[in-house]
Amino acid sequence: MPEVTTDDDAGDGIQIDMISAERMEGMRTMEKIRLILDGVHDDNIVILEDGLDPDEESKLIERTMSEINPDGFTGIEIETYPGSDGGDGGFLGRLMGSDDPSKLTVIGPANRIETLHKDETLISTLVTRR
Numbered sequence: 001m002p003e004v005t006t007d008d009d010a011g012d013g014i015q016i017d018m019i020s021a022e023r024m025e026g027m028r029t030m031e032k033i034r035l036i037l038d039g040v041h042d043d044n045i046v047i048l049e050d051g052l053d054p055d056e057e058s059k060l061i062e063r064t065m066s067e068i069n070p071d072g073f074t075g076i077e078i079e080t081y082p083g084s085d086g087g088d089g090g091f092l093g094r095l096m097g098s099d100d101p102s103k104l105t106v107i108g109p110a111n112r113i114e115t116l117h118k119d120e121t122l123i124s125t126l127v128t129r130r
Helices: 008-012 021-025 029-041 054-067 090-096
Strands: 016-019 045-048 076-081 104-109 113-119 122-127
Touching: 029 045, 029 054, 029 104, 054 076, 076 113, 076 122, 104 113, 104 122
Parallel strands: 016 045
Antiparallel strands: 045 104, 076 104, 113 122
């Protein structure tokens, strides 16, 4: 991820990394997983424009389980919002300049993100400060 510099007052904020499908396109599975986990290890919320395929998601969970540490990393919370079969690609598609319908995946530290509600049209998440 590109390094972001902030002033001291921004220390209370929550960083959200929105990763475009274009950036993930040429990566192998383990490169994607490392990119995601590096962001989550830094207490960031990671949003993937195009999500992961089921095999990649399974490998992400497997890798996460191997990195859980009682004194530090507590794991991830992951939710996927399915894309539609047509239309304009939704909010993130418009934000990232894409007309391609896709799924949206939200990944964050398990100790900071809690899914309150999820259905086919909404993911409601509570994100807490450290």
